[in-house]
Structures are given as C-alpha cells and as structure tokens.
Amino acid sequence: MTAPTPHHFIALIEDACTSCLICVQECPTWCISLDSHHEEVSEPGARRPRTVSVLDDFRIDYGLCMYCGICVDLCPFDALEWRPRVGYQAEGRDDLVHDIARLDGGTSDG
Amino acid sequence: MIADDMLEVAVAEWAEAAREARDGGLPFLELLTVVDRGDELDVVARMSDASGRLSLGLMTRVAADAPRIESLAAVLPAASWHEREVAEMFGVVFDGHPDPRPLLLRGTAGAPPLRRGTPLAVRLERAWPGEVEPASRRRSRQQLPPGVRPEWLPGGSA
Known part of the structure; x- marks a missing residue:
C-alpha cells in the first residue's frame, strides 16, 4: 500500500476534463466554476461532424475550498487529483481564486 | 475511557447533574454545544477527569421554538464562553448567565445562524x-x- 497523497492542492488534468460540471454541482462550498463551449469536429470518414465540449476556464476558489475532496472522488474522468503543494499565500481575496493556468498540476510553489 | 457514556437528564436537573459530575471526579468541561433535531434541540456537554481518560456526556432536550435552560456557569465557570457561543449560534437562552453578551458575532440581529431552519x-x-450549462444539456x-x-426558497415547503 502506498502512502496517501497529502491533501494539499487539487490539480486539474485539462485534457481529461469533459466540462461535465459534476464537480461544480457537487461542491458543498460552491468553490468551483468552469466555462466551456461547443465545437464541431469533423473527422475523416465520419458521416457527420461530432460536437465536443471545450473547456475554456476552470477556477477553484481556495478561499472557499475546504479540501473535502468530493470533486476528486466524483470526477468520472479522473481529471482532478490531489497533488502535494504549498504556497497559498495571497495578496488579496481574489488571488485565492486559481484559474486554469494555476491548476495545471505544478508541484512547486506558485 | 467511557467515551460512549451519555447520560440524558431532564432540563430541570441539568445544572444539578453537572454539579454531581463535577463533585464526583469529573471537574473539567470539555464541550458544551447543541444539536438541532428539528422540533427539539439536544444540549450536550462532556465532562472529564484530570487525566482526560474518564469522561461523561450529559444531554438534555429543550423545545426548539423557545429554547431555555439553566446556565452552568455557576457550577463550571468554563461553561460561560460555550454558552455565549451556543446562545448566539442556536438562540438558546441561558438563565442566570453572568455575562450574556455575544461571543463571536457582532450584534444579535437575525435568526441564529447554526439552526437548520436559518437560510444561509x-x-x-x-x-x-x-x-x-455550457454543454446546453439540461438535467432532467x-x-x-x-x-x-x-x-x-419562495413557495418551498416549510
């Protein structure tokens, strides 16, 4: 058995996210929000274009998050996972909202 | 360790039960809080001995619409802050409390915030x-x- 991953930081694996909104809707503290849009993808050989959802932004407000991990547990595509990280110091309230660039799964401070 | 030991007493015997526990070798108040059961509130206290190994839970029920109970502050001065917190968070009136000012909240206007019926x-x-709904899928x-x-919610059942 491996040691449990410390519950420090929730990383988003952008490519795995389908914008299904399950994490957003199940979050007890309403700390997650996301934006996405639809795109039609034409694949060679396909009879008609396929509609896919494209993630535009994903935000976690660490001023509200209570690290319960429900989002990590419920994500059907394993697009959220715990990563060890420290460095949550923020200059202001708004700085605690981590957008898609800051949820990229970096393991260093920042 | 008798952590599961919970003694339910009548409201009228609340302070007396705490006094008996105190004099019977459990002089420390570890906890005093309330559980909102809907029609009733459970007032819960836990007392322990000096080692912390022996403890006893005390519990009584008060009506939710007019919760009123005798203060334990005369028996256990440590109860004073706990009761001030319970008073502002759950709206329980503690008779005979020496200092009933709110402890954490500024002002006492509005419904007690930790009661289940209080809208957040x-x-x-x-x-x-x-x-x-970015995927324009409505959940059925x-x-x-x-x-x-x-x-x-407006029109919601009470």
Whole structure:
C-alpha cells in the first residue's frame, strides 16, 4: 500500500476534463466554476461532424475550498487529483481564486 | 475511557447533574454545544477527569421554538464562553448567565445562524456555479444546489 497523497492542492488534468460540471454541482462550498463551449469536429470518414465540449476556464476558489475532496472522488474522468503543494499565500481575496493556468498540476510553489 | 457514556437528564436537573459530575471526579468541561433535531434541540456537554481518560456526556432536550435552560456557569465557570457561543449560534437562552453578551458575532440581529431552519444568506444571494450549462444539456431531474434547503426558497415547503 502506498502512502496517501497529502491533501494539499487539487490539480486539474485539462485534457481529461469533459466540462461535465459534476464537480461544480457537487461542491458543498460552491468553490468551483468552469466555462466551456461547443465545437464541431469533423473527422475523416465520419458521416457527420461530432460536437465536443471545450473547456475554456476552470477556477477553484481556495478561499472557499475546504479540501473535502468530493470533486476528486466524483470526477468520472479522473481529471482532478490531489497533488502535494504549498504556497497559498495571497495578496488579496481574489488571488485565492486559481484559474486554469494555476491548476495545471505544478508541484512547486506558485 | 467511557467515551460512549451519555447520560440524558431532564432540563430541570441539568445544572444539578453537572454539579454531581463535577463533585464526583469529573471537574473539567470539555464541550458544551447543541444539536438541532428539528422540533427539539439536544444540549450536550462532556465532562472529564484530570487525566482526560474518564469522561461523561450529559444531554438534555429543550423545545426548539423557545429554547431555555439553566446556565452552568455557576457550577463550571468554563461553561460561560460555550454558552455565549451556543446562545448566539442556536438562540438558546441561558438563565442566570453572568455575562450574556455575544461571543463571536457582532450584534444579535437575525435568526441564529447554526439552526437548520436559518437560510444561509450567501447561498441565496450568489448564483450557483452549477447552474451554468455550457454543454446546453439540461438535467432532467430538478435538483437543489448543495447547501440549500427547499424551505428557504419562495413557495418551498416549510
């Protein structure tokens, strides 16, 4: 058995996210929000274009998050996972909202 | 360690039960709080001995619409802050409390915030992020956002 991953930081694996909104809707503290849009993808050989959802932004407000991990547990595509990280110091309230660039799964401070 | 030991007493015997526990070798008040059961509130206290290995839970029930109970502050001075917190958070009146000022909240206007029936204002003011439907898929099942109770909504059942 491996040691449990410390519950420090929730990383988003952008490519795995389908914008299904399950994490957003199940979050007890309403700390997650996301934006996405639809795109039609034409694949060679396909009879008609396929509609896919494209993630535009994903935000976690660490001023509200209570690290319960429900989002990590419920994500059907394993697009959220715990990563060890420290460095949550923020200059202001708004700085605690981590957008898609800051949820990229970096393991260093920042 | 008798952590599961919970003694239920009548409201009238609340302070006397605490006095008996104190004099019977459990002089430390570890906890005093309330559990909202709907029609009734459970007032719960836990007392322990000097080692912390022996403890006893005391519990009594008060009516939720006019919760009133004797203060333990005369028996256990440590109860004073706990009771001030319970008073402001759950609206329980402690008879004979030496200093009934709010402990944490500024002012006492509005419904007691930790009672289940008290709407959480921020949940009604803020738009639920889950309402955004970027995939233009409407869920067939109408669901309430987490943290919102049906009776808070206009026309909701009480």
